Amino acid sequence: YGVVLTYGTFDLFHAGHVRLLERIAALGSYVIVGCSTDEFNAGKGKVTAIPYEDRVEVLNACKFVDLVIPETAWDQKPGDIKTHGAELFVMGDDWAGEFDDLKAHCEVLYLPRTPDISSTQIKHTVKCA
Numbered sequence: 001y002g003v004v005l006t007y008g009t010f011d012l013f014h015a016g017h018v019r020l021l022e023r024i025a026a027l028g029s030y031v032i033v034g035c036s037t038d039e040f041n042a043g044k045g046k047v048t049a050i051p052y053e054d055r056v057e058v059l060n061a062c063k064f065v066d067l068v069i070p071e072t073a074w075d076q077k078p079g080d081i082k083t084h085g086a087e088l089f090v091m092g093d094d095w096a097g098e099f100d101d102l103k104a105h106c107e108v109l110y111l112p113r114t115p116d117i118s119s120t121q122i123k124h125t126v127k128c129a
């Protein structure tokens with residue numbers, strides 16, 4: 001594939017995020033990540049440890065990522081796919097089936113999550129340290 005698109009919060013960037021982005025980068029020649037803004041996450045009921053600007057900086061430092069765009073709304077995906085000419089949309093399989101409507105615009109793929117790693121688990125570990 002050419003342009004591949006994915007979205008996420010990427011809070012407390014960890015190996016699970018890396019392994020997803022690594023697999024995405026192996027599938028396409030240009031990887032775009034829609035990073036959830038703090039306001040969008042509030043709508044998901046998610047409180048992030050790391051503010052949006054820093055999460056964007058970390059993603060931009062990742063060799064598997066070519067462009068980071070803001071994710072501000074659930075319904076921006078079709079427009080992003082068109083704007084950037086994305087041929088493939090990828091998410092971890094905790095989202096399996098949730099974005100099948102995007103098949104009208106591009107290929108949709110759900111990849112297995114990395115087990116036993118999560119931002120939530122890291123927060124808990126730090127809290128109990």
Ligand code: C2G
Pocket residue numbers: 007008009010011016017020036071074090091092093094095112113114115116117118
């Ligand atoms: N992920 C993974 N393995 C983990 C943890 C996360 O493969 N151990 C994947 C998720 O499946 C997701 C991506 O990493 O594809 C980012 O995870 P989150 O930051 O938790 O994304 P989320 O908050 O679910 O936001 O519009 C889509 C939403 O913005 C997704």
